[in-house]
Amino acid sequence: MFLLRQCFVLISLTLFQASSPASLPSSAIDLLKFQDSLPLHSQKLLPWNQSSSSPCQWPGVSCYPNKSFQVKALNLSGYGLSGSIPADVFKSKKLVQLDLGYNSLSGSIPPEVSFCTNLEYLGLYNNYLSGEVPSEIFSLPKLNSLYLNTNNLTGLLPDFLPSCAISDLWIHENAFSGSFPFTLSNCQNLTVFIASQNNFEGVIAPEIFKGLLQLEVLYLDGNKLEGEIPQTLWGLENLQELVLSGNKLNGTISERISQCPQLVTIALSGNNLVGHIPRLAGTLQYLTNLILFDNKLDGSLPSELGNCSSLVEIRLQNNLIGGNIPPEICNLENLEVLFLSNNFIEGRIPRQIGRLSNLKILALYSNNLSGIIPSEITNFTKLTYLSFAHNDLTGEVPFDLGKNSPDLDRLDLTSNHLHGPIPPNVCNGNNLRVLTLGDNRFNGSFPVEIGKCWSLRRVILSNNLLEGSIPTDLERNSGVSYLEVRGNLLDGKIPAVFGLFELQLSSNMLEGPIPCSLSKINHFSSVLNLSYNKLSGTIPGCLGNLDKLQILDLSSNSFFGEMPTELNNMISLYFVNISFNQLSGKLPTSWMRIVASYPGSFLGNPELCLLGNDAGYCRNIREGHTRRLGRHVLAAVIICVVISMALLCSVVYIIAVRVLQHKYHRDQSLLRECHSHTEDLPEDLQFEDIMRATEGMSDEYVIGRGKHGTVYRTESANSRKNWAVKKVSLSGDNFSLEMRTLSVVRHRNIVRMGGYCIKDENAYSIRLTEKVDVYSYGVILLEIVCRKFPVDPSFEEGLDIVSWTRKKLEENDECVCFLDREISFWNRDEQQKALKLLELALECTESVADKRPSMRDVEKHDNNSRVGAISMSCTHV
Structure with a gap:
C-alpha cells in the first residue's frame, strides 16, 4: 500500500511538471508574460493556451521552421487589444516581424524595441500611442518597414544613422513637429515616405533629396511647410507620386518637372504657388492625376497637356488661369474629371469636348465662358456632375441633355443668359438629385418630367420666366426637400x-388660399416664403402644426382677417414677415418678441395690433380705421367736385404757365449771378475745399443749427483761416432774399458774408445734370437695402440716409449688421449681391459729383453684378 501511494505521488508530480511554464520554450514564456500584462478583456482576445507544448500553433504566432520553437513573426493586427505595449514583447532577438496595428494600444513605445536586432518589419499603426518616438527604433540595423501612422505621437523626428536600411516609412496622421532632419538622406533605400497630416514646418532642405534617389512615393501634405519646392526634388527620376498639398509652399512649378518621367500623381493643391503650369508637363506620359487647385497659378491652360494620354483627373479650380480651353485637352480619352471652376477662363466651350467619352465630372462654373452650350455634351454616357454656373453662356440648352447620361446626379447652370425650355430629359436615369437652373431666362411651362423625377432632392429654378402651374406630380414626390421657384410667372x-x-x-402670380396640406409636412423646418404673390383668404390656423418652421414670409399678398391663435404653436419661428396685407386683430402672443426685433415685418396692415394685445387698444385701432374709411368716402366726393371744375382748372393752368415763364427768366438771371459770384469766393476757399474740410458736411463739424439751415466750421487749406459755412434749406424766393440781406447787412452780432456758392453740377445749367440723377438713384438704392426713409425717424438729428449709412460704416465693418435685417437670413450669394448694391449706392452718393459714375456705368454695374430680383419688403414703399 505504501509503495502504491509513492507511485501515485510520483506520477502526479511528473504530470504537473510537464504542464508547467518551466517546460515551455523561453519564447512561449515571453509571449505568456506579454498576454498577462494586458487588461483582462484583452487577454481573453488572445486564445493562447500554456498547455500546448508549442507556441507555434498559437494564433498570430509564426516560428522558424527548424523546430527550435523560436518565434519569427507576431501578427496581432486587428485583435482589438488595449492597454500599453509591454517591454516583454521585444525580448526575442530572433523576432523579424511585429505587427500590432489596428488595435487600441496606448502609452508610449518602449525603448526596449532596440533588443530586436533582427527586426525587419514593425507595425504600430492605427492605435492611440503617444509621446516621442525612441531614437532606438532608427538604430535597428535590419529594419526596412516602419509603420507608425495614425497615432498621437509627438516631438521631433530623431536623426537617421548612416546605416539606415528603411525602405518604407509611414508616419502620417500624428502630431510630429519641427523640420525634417538632414540625416533623412542617409536612408538611401527609401522608396516610400509618407508624413502627411502632421505639424512639420519650415523650409524643406534641398540636401534631403540628394541621397533619396530610389524614392518613388512622397506624401508631405497637410503640414505647415514653407518656401519653394527644392530643385533637387525634380531630380528624383524614380518618383511616381508627389503629394505636397495643404501647406504654405510658394514660388513656381519648375519646368524641370519633366526630369521625373515616371510621375503618375502630382498633387500640389492648397498652397501659394504662382506662375504658369509648366508646358513640359505635357511630356509626362504616365501622368494620371494633375491636382493643382487652390493656388495662385495664372497664364493659360497648356495645350501640351493633351499629350498626357494617361490623364484621368485634372483639378485646377480656384486659381487665376485665363485664356481659352485648348481643344487638345479634348484628346484625353481616359479623362474622367475636369475641374476648371473659379478661374478666368474665357471663350467658348470647344465642340470637341464631346470626345471625352469617359468623362464623369465636368465643372466649369465661375469663369467668363461665353457662347452656346455645344450639343456634343449630350454624348456623355458616364456623366454624374455637370456645372456651367456663373458664366455668360447664351442660347438654349441642348434638348437631349441628360438623355444619354443615366447616372447624372447634379446639374447646375445657374446665373447665365440661357433661355428656351428646360430640357425634359435631365432626369432620364432617375438618378438626378440636385437641379439648379436659377437666374437665367428659361421660359415655357414647369417641366412635367421634373415632377416625376423621384430621385430629386433639391430644385432651384428661381428668377426665370417660367409660366403655368407647378406639376401636381411634384406633390407626390416625397424626396424633394428644397424647392425654390421664386421670381417666375407661375400661377395656380x-x-x-x-x-x-x-x-x-x-x-410669382400664385393665387388662392394657403392649403392646409402644407401643415402635414412633418419635415418642414426651415423656410416657407410665399411673399409677393396674389394669395388671398385668411391665414389658416393649421399652419400652427409647423412647429419646427424657422422663417415664415407671407408679405405683399392679399390675406385678410384675424390672426388664428393656433399660430402660437409655431415655437421655432425666429423671423416672420406678414407686411402689406389686410390682416387685423391681435398677434399671436409668441410673436411679440419677433415684433420687437423686426417691427417692419408687420407694417401695411392698418387694423393689426402691434404695440399691445389688450382689447381696448385693438378696439381703438379698429375705430380709427373706420374713421379713416369715412374720410376716404368724403375724399371721393371732393374728387368728384374737383373733376366738375375741370374747365376752371384749365384757365388757372394757362395763368400759371405764364407766371412760371416769368419766374424761369428770373431764375436764369439768378443762376448767372450765382455763377459769377462763385468766382467771388475768398481766394483761399473753394467749394471743393469746403467739402474736403468738413468731410462731406459731416456732423463732426456742425457748430449750430437753425430754422433756415445748418452752420459748419471749416478751415482754409492755404491761409489756415476759419470760416463758418451755412448750408441753407430754403425755397428759391426765400433763398434769393436771404442772400441779398446777408450781403448788405452790417451788425456786430452777424458775421460778414464772404461769399456763397452752389455745386457746379447745378450752377451752370438750369437743367439738373445727370450726376444729380445718379445721386438720387443712389439714395433709392440705400432706401432698398437699409429699409429706411431718406430722412428716417430713427436717425439722429441732422442725418439723412446717406450720412447715416457712412457713419454706420465707420462704426462697424460688418455691413450686414445695419442693412435690412431680412438680408441676414439670406444665403451667402444673395448677401453678396446686396453688398454690391450698397457699394454702388455709396459710389452714386459721393459728395463730389465728378467721383460719381455715369448712368451708363451704373447700368453696366447692374448688368455685371447680376443682382436679379431681390426679395425685400421695403416698409416705406
Whole structure:
C-alpha cells in the first residue's frame, strides 16, 4: 500500500511538471508574460493556451521552421487589444516581424524595441500611442518597414544613422513637429515616405533629396511647410507620386518637372504657388492625376497637356488661369474629371469636348465662358456632375441633355443668359438629385418630367420666366426637400410636397388660399416664403402644426382677417414677415418678441395690433380705421367736385404757365449771378475745399443749427483761416432774399458774408445734370437695402440716409449688421449681391459729383453684378 501511494505521488508530480511554464520554450514564456500584462478583456482576445507544448500553433504566432520553437513573426493586427505595449514583447532577438496595428494600444513605445536586432518589419499603426518616438527604433540595423501612422505621437523626428536600411516609412496622421532632419538622406533605400497630416514646418532642405534617389512615393501634405519646392526634388527620376498639398509652399512649378518621367500623381493643391503650369508637363506620359487647385497659378491652360494620354483627373479650380480651353485637352480619352471652376477662363466651350467619352465630372462654373452650350455634351454616357454656373453662356440648352447620361446626379447652370425650355430629359436615369437652373431666362411651362423625377432632392429654378402651374406630380414626390421657384410667372395654387424642408415661391402670380396640406409636412423646418404673390383668404390656423418652421414670409399678398391663435404653436419661428396685407386683430402672443426685433415685418396692415394685445387698444385701432374709411368716402366726393371744375382748372393752368415763364427768366438771371459770384469766393476757399474740410458736411463739424439751415466750421487749406459755412434749406424766393440781406447787412452780432456758392453740377445749367440723377438713384438704392426713409425717424438729428449709412460704416465693418435685417437670413450669394448694391449706392452718393459714375456705368454695374430680383419688403414703399 505504501509503495502504491509513492507511485501515485510520483506520477502526479511528473504530470504537473510537464504542464508547467518551466517546460515551455523561453519564447512561449515571453509571449505568456506579454498576454498577462494586458487588461483582462484583452487577454481573453488572445486564445493562447500554456498547455500546448508549442507556441507555434498559437494564433498570430509564426516560428522558424527548424523546430527550435523560436518565434519569427507576431501578427496581432486587428485583435482589438488595449492597454500599453509591454517591454516583454521585444525580448526575442530572433523576432523579424511585429505587427500590432489596428488595435487600441496606448502609452508610449518602449525603448526596449532596440533588443530586436533582427527586426525587419514593425507595425504600430492605427492605435492611440503617444509621446516621442525612441531614437532606438532608427538604430535597428535590419529594419526596412516602419509603420507608425495614425497615432498621437509627438516631438521631433530623431536623426537617421548612416546605416539606415528603411525602405518604407509611414508616419502620417500624428502630431510630429519641427523640420525634417538632414540625416533623412542617409536612408538611401527609401522608396516610400509618407508624413502627411502632421505639424512639420519650415523650409524643406534641398540636401534631403540628394541621397533619396530610389524614392518613388512622397506624401508631405497637410503640414505647415514653407518656401519653394527644392530643385533637387525634380531630380528624383524614380518618383511616381508627389503629394505636397495643404501647406504654405510658394514660388513656381519648375519646368524641370519633366526630369521625373515616371510621375503618375502630382498633387500640389492648397498652397501659394504662382506662375504658369509648366508646358513640359505635357511630356509626362504616365501622368494620371494633375491636382493643382487652390493656388495662385495664372497664364493659360497648356495645350501640351493633351499629350498626357494617361490623364484621368485634372483639378485646377480656384486659381487665376485665363485664356481659352485648348481643344487638345479634348484628346484625353481616359479623362474622367475636369475641374476648371473659379478661374478666368474665357471663350467658348470647344465642340470637341464631346470626345471625352469617359468623362464623369465636368465643372466649369465661375469663369467668363461665353457662347452656346455645344450639343456634343449630350454624348456623355458616364456623366454624374455637370456645372456651367456663373458664366455668360447664351442660347438654349441642348434638348437631349441628360438623355444619354443615366447616372447624372447634379446639374447646375445657374446665373447665365440661357433661355428656351428646360430640357425634359435631365432626369432620364432617375438618378438626378440636385437641379439648379436659377437666374437665367428659361421660359415655357414647369417641366412635367421634373415632377416625376423621384430621385430629386433639391430644385432651384428661381428668377426665370417660367409660366403655368407647378406639376401636381411634384406633390407626390416625397424626396424633394428644397424647392425654390421664386421670381417666375407661375400661377395656380401652392403645391404641398411632402418631403420639404424649405419652400421658396415668392415673386410669382400664385393665387388662392394657403392649403392646409402644407401643415402635414412633418419635415418642414426651415423656410416657407410665399411673399409677393396674389394669395388671398385668411391665414389658416393649421399652419400652427409647423412647429419646427424657422422663417415664415407671407408679405405683399392679399390675406385678410384675424390672426388664428393656433399660430402660437409655431415655437421655432425666429423671423416672420406678414407686411402689406389686410390682416387685423391681435398677434399671436409668441410673436411679440419677433415684433420687437423686426417691427417692419408687420407694417401695411392698418387694423393689426402691434404695440399691445389688450382689447381696448385693438378696439381703438379698429375705430380709427373706420374713421379713416369715412374720410376716404368724403375724399371721393371732393374728387368728384374737383373733376366738375375741370374747365376752371384749365384757365388757372394757362395763368400759371405764364407766371412760371416769368419766374424761369428770373431764375436764369439768378443762376448767372450765382455763377459769377462763385468766382467771388475768398481766394483761399473753394467749394471743393469746403467739402474736403468738413468731410462731406459731416456732423463732426456742425457748430449750430437753425430754422433756415445748418452752420459748419471749416478751415482754409492755404491761409489756415476759419470760416463758418451755412448750408441753407430754403425755397428759391426765400433763398434769393436771404442772400441779398446777408450781403448788405452790417451788425456786430452777424458775421460778414464772404461769399456763397452752389455745386457746379447745378450752377451752370438750369437743367439738373445727370450726376444729380445718379445721386438720387443712389439714395433709392440705400432706401432698398437699409429699409429706411431718406430722412428716417430713427436717425439722429441732422442725418439723412446717406450720412447715416457712412457713419454706420465707420462704426462697424460688418455691413450686414445695419442693412435690412431680412438680408441676414439670406444665403451667402444673395448677401453678396446686396453688398454690391450698397457699394454702388455709396459710389452714386459721393459728395463730389465728378467721383460719381455715369448712368451708363451704373447700368453696366447692374448688368455685371447680376443682382436679379431681390426679395425685400421695403416698409416705406
